[in-house]
Amino acid sequence: MNTDILPTQELKEFGIINNDNSFTQKLSAEEIQKFLQGYTIVADNNKKRATFQLVDNNNRLKxxxxxxxxxxxxxxxxxxxxxxxxxxxxxxDSGDEMNFRKKAFVFDLEHNKVVEFDLIKNSRELTAIIADKKDVEQISRYKNELEKLRSFLQDKMERYPEIAKDISRDLSVVSKEINTVDGIIRRTNDPLNTSKQNQSGIELNVNDPDRYQDAQRNREEQNEYKNEDLQRSKGYGR
Known part of the structure; x- marks a missing residue:
């Protein structure tokens, strides 16, 4: 594979390619191909996470x-x-959390694996999965997490007016899900209104299309895949 244009030194520092310029065996051929096409490697190490993406026609590693x-x-x-x-x-360096994401981790019993959801990017799928559980405590907890995320976004919009337009889109998504969850809670607390479920704008049938697969497709469309064992340097962990 031709690696002449790649930032090989940086890729070696993070264990993505070896000293002979071959890619690490921890990445499959498909993952390597996606990485070269601009997809992002997401690597986790305890509390730390690093994302790696080739930009500028594969000349620079972000x-x-x-x-x-x-x-x-x-x-x-x-x-x-x-x-x-x-x-x-x-x-x-100033301690400001410019890039803040809230994630939900749900155990997919059918496939025996844990699936990660982003509360903004995967909001519809996540709301449907939690609603299907018909667990008041879980639904209320989900609403609480959404409200904390909304508060953060509102504060961020005030602090960074130059990116308010982008933040407002995320804020709109979160506010919409909170309204949906409020409707679910009302129906859960009032069994006589369960017949109105189909008017809520959300399908709660357990035979609905696989929400876990929907979330996976969304992550792929966002050009992101994970490799949890990739070696890291520069203090990230080896």
């Missing part, structure tokens, strides 16, 4: 370091018992 509130192993283990929520933030 690296973003993030940190989550808990270690990934702890989150994955706990999510097998109940839905777990975690925040991932890119913290600048």
């Amino acid at each position: 690296v973003i370091f993030l940190e989550r509130d808990r270690g990934i192993s702890q989150i994955l283990d706990a999510s097998k018992r109940s839905i777990e929520y975690s925040t991932v933030a890119e913290v600048s």
